[in-house]
Amino acid sequence: MTTHITGTREEWLAARLELLNAEKELTRRSDELSRRRQELPWVRVDKEYKFETEEGSASLADLFRGRSQLLVYHFMFGPDYKAGCVSCSAIADGFNGIAVHLANHDVTLSAVSRASLAKLLAYRRRMGWTFPWASSGDGRFNFDFNVAFTEEQQREGAVEYNFQRAGHAMDATPVPLPVAQSAAMTGTDATTYSLDRPGLSAFVLEDGVVYHTYSAYARGLDGLWGMYQWLDRAPKGRNETGIWFRRHDEYDRR
Structure with missing residues (x-):
């Protein structure tokens, strides 16, 4: 049995819409940072x-x-x-x-x-x-x-x-x-x-x-x-301890 919080579709949608507002704010902030990068003086x-x-x-x-x-x-x-x-x-x-x-x-x-x-x-x-x-x-x-x-x-x-x-x-x-x-x-x-x-x-x-x-x-x-x-968009996120990844030709083929 999962230990993660569960809920109804209505509860999920309410939480998702709240998160959407935060994601939109992050996007606007990212756009602002991109503009500031482009305004840096050239050396x-x-x-x-x-x-x-x-x-x-x-x-x-x-x-x-x-x-x-x-x-x-x-x-x-x-x-x-x-x-x-x-x-x-x-x-x-x-x-x-x-x-x-x-x-x-x-x-x-x-x-x-x-x-x-x-x-x-x-x-x-x-x-x-x-x-x-x-x-x-x-x-x-x-x-x-x-x-x-x-x-x-x-x-x-x-x-x-x-x-x-x-x-x-x-x-x-x-x-x-x-x-x-x-x-x-x-x-x-x-x-x-x-x-x-x-x-x-x-x-x-x-x-x-x-x-x-x-x-x-x-x-x-x-x-x-x-x-x-x-x-970052997967259910368990990065979920990592140490170096878990390999070069792409070093994984066991599955």
């Missing part, structure tokens, strides 16, 4: 960044692929990882279906990671993805956009992620179980794993100049997790 990017892509060496402007807007997903795949981060992989599973729509709306979606291009492309083939993926190698791009850190920063507790120093699970001591689990799934230890972090950065190209317009990290990426948007 000119004067530094020359170099990437390795399938088409060869590329600049940040080249990653736009002829469009005026660029969304970069900072995919956690450090140089010493054996495989991409399982959480980033779950997010990236949704990229193929939307990238074509973005491309036809003047927006390029690209992933960027520090691992070698050969590693990235091999993993992309394994996952069956087709979206652009560039390697920033040992350049400053990931460090400058606060998704990669040095061992010295880590030792000194000087990691600043999600616009604050410390406070993130990946900086906690002892290492939280989900972080240890995720690290093991990339074939690394937690210390190495935590040198890279997930994020999203947006750029615009205007009159030949690249500007940085927005970045988000940690829970700021929640909206990109397609599976979580569905789970």
